[in-house]
Amino acid sequence: SSELTQDPAVSVALGQTVRITCQGDRLRSYYATWYQQRPGQAPVLVMYGENSRPSGIPDRFSGSSSRNTAYLTITGAQAEDEAEYYCNSRDSSGDHLFGPGTKVTVL
């Protein structure tokens, strides 16, 4: 399958840890990248490669992967982390694919 699947929504208590998952066959060969999209804003890259954060992204964000699943973990979630999170990956021909997104609610 060429799809990427994500849980539609997760919630986390303020200050607690939440893990967002992304599954797909292409993740066996390529790392996922993760984007945060707050309402009314453009997406922002929050994780790429094996576990790399762009400049300006807090270190409470971390990435990992196992077999066909990629994970984005927020350790000590803050109110400003409430957003939609999309995973993305390429395939061998250079085509990209986005997952359907996970809405993270911080309680």
Place this chain on the structure above:
Amino acid sequence: EVQLVQSGAEVKKPGESLKISCKTSGYSFTNYWIGWVRQMPGKGLEWMGLIYPRDSAAKYSPSFQGQVIISADKSTSTAYLQWTSLKASDTALYYCAREAYDDFWSAQRWFDPWGQGTLVIVSS
């Protein structure tokens, strides 16, 4: 600072043509692919395609092949997304983004940064 600045919102009628732009600055335009992403109202991100400005090579998602045209102008460091005949279903927010990499020969790529988005409304 790398920046992608997109053209403003458009309101069009079905059947009309449209070309929206993504002006880049702060990096070598010809060394990076530029991607376009659609977001329909209340929906997720959809990858539409990519263009490599150095030689104008383009890749399209099967969902968008034949529906849009992606182009680039090296002289102005600007990428474009074009429709020849709009449909109501083209109503969406469209983003451009640079396909970044640590190593040009690496297969690992990601979109960073993104433009602010261009809203296209197609309505009779």
